[in-house]
Amino acid sequence: MENIDLLKEELKAAEENIPFATVTILSAEGTTTRSYGKMIVYPDGNIKGTIGGGTAELMAIKDAVKCIEDKTNAVKAYDTVSKASELGKVCGGKLTVFIEVFGSRPLILLCGAGHVGTATAKLAKLSGFQTLMLDDRDDDFVKESAKFADKFMKVDSFADAIKELNLPGELYVVVATHSHALDAQVMSVIFDKKPKYIGMLGSKMKIKHIFGLLKDNGISKEDLSHVYSPIGLNLGGEKPEEIAFAALAQIMMVKNDIKDANGIRYDINEILGEN
Numbered sequence: 191m192e193n194i195d196l197l198k199e200e201l202k203a204a205e206e207n208i209p210f211a212t213v214t215i216l217s218a219e220g221t222t223t224r225s226y227g228k229m230i231v232y233p234d235g236n237i238k239g240t241i242g243g244g245t246a247e248l249m250a251i252k253d254a255v256k257c258i259e260d261k262t263n264a265v266k267a268y269d270t271v272s273k274a275s276e277l278g279k280v281c282g283g284k285l286t287v288f289i290e291v292f293g294s295r296p297l298i299l300l301c302g303a304g305h306v307g308t309a310t311a312k313l314a315k316l317s318g319f320q321t322l323m324l325d326d327r328d329d330d331f332v333k334e335s336a337k338f339a340d341k342f343m344k345v346d347s348f349a350d351a352i353k354e355l356n357l358p359g360e361l362y363v364v365v366a367t368h369s370h371a372l373d374a375q376v377m378s379v380i381f382d383k384k385p386k387y388i389g390m391l392g393s394k395m396k397i398k399h400i401f402g403l404l405k406d407n408g409i410s411k412e413d414l415s416h417v418y419s420p421i422g423l424n425l426g427g428e429k430p431e432e433i434a435f436a437a438l439a440q441i442m443m444v445k446n447d448i449k450d451a452n453g454i455r456y457d458i459n460e461i462l463g464e465n
Contacts, residue, residue, distance in 0.1 A: 193228065195238075195239075196228060196238060199230055199238045200212070200230060200292070207294045207297070207358065208232065209233055209258050209291070210232050210291075210292055211254040211257055211289050211290060211291045211292065212229070212289070212292070213229050213230075213241055213251075213254050213288070213289050214228045214288045214290070215228070215241050215285060215286070215287055216286045216287060216288050217284075218284070218285050219285075220283025220284055221283050222283035222284070222285050223243060223244060224240075227239070227240060228241065229241050231251055231254035231255060233255060233259070234255075235251055235255055241285070242285075244270065245268070246268040246270050246285045249266075249268050250287055250289070253266050253289060254289050257291050258291055262291065263288070263289060263290050264288075265288050266287055266289060267284065267287075268284070268285045268286075269284050294320075294358055294360070295319060295320040296320070296358070296360040296361075296362065296445065297322060297360065297362065298310065298311075298314045298319045298321050298322075298363070298364060298441065299321075299324070299362070299363045299364070299385075300323040300339065300364050301324050301348060301352075301363065301364065301367055301372075301373075301376045302323075302324070302325060302364075302365070302366040302372075303323050303324075303325035303331070303332040303335035303336060303339075303342070304335070304367075306364070306391060306430045306433050306434055306437075307335065307364065308335040309431045309434035310364055310366075310434040311323060311338040312338050312434075313435060313438045315338070315340070317438060317442070319362070321339045321340050322339065322342075322343065322355075323335070323338075323343070324345050324351060324352075325342075325344065326344070326345050326348065326372070327368065332344075347375070348375050348376045349378060352376065352379050352380060352383065353379055355383075357385075359384075360445075361383060361386060362385060362386055362441045362445070363376075363380055363385045363389065364437060365377060365389065365390040365421075366390075366391045366421075370392075370396055370399070373390060373391070373392070373396075374403055377400060377404055377409075378404060378407060381409060381413050386445065387418065387445075388416065389418040389421035390417060390420075391419075391420065391421050391433070392419050392420055397419050401414050418440055421436070421437045421440070422437040422439070423436045423440050423443075424436070
């Protein structure tokens, strides 16, 4: 029953896109409190289940939190044998555990369920992103688009909805609503969420107008300089699918900290074995 409850907890965390680690006992020697067991550790150090409590469990929790931060798995050994435990006065032993990390998927917040938002949702899912789509229009306008997002929210106000959202640290934002005023509304609050990427559709005139409004309302020039607008790499396409592809490519570059779009190019002479 314990393992079933933990499995349910893992599935719940995965559905809610919450990172976690599982800590499983691989081996136990001496007078450890458990010879087998498993627990789930969350980024804040909270746990479900147990590997026996005591010093070893505390050390495992600390290591699991670090593994979540570093996005790495690990095998850890804990030796809690003391002079007193060797004399049989207290429990002590050696515990080896496997820490396996299950990270959350990075989130693309799609502000707008139009053609570009829909195309981006389709591509993002194939690329390992989770998507949350927002729109304020009636179901008749957005029901087909909403099917392609992992989650869709009908909002009365983009700004109010975004303020209330609990968004992850690895956040990427595509601003493509159905009006310039709504784009400006999104932009007025999105910087507070500290996204890694903000991309906005727009002509030079639209960008100039919205940036001017934002600057007048206290958004710094430095923050505005980090907005990718017009959105996406310059790949030459104009169709919604082409724009979405260019935007997602740009997001991937930011995500992976790639400065040079040329990619890896091997020296042709080296490849052909020529001087």
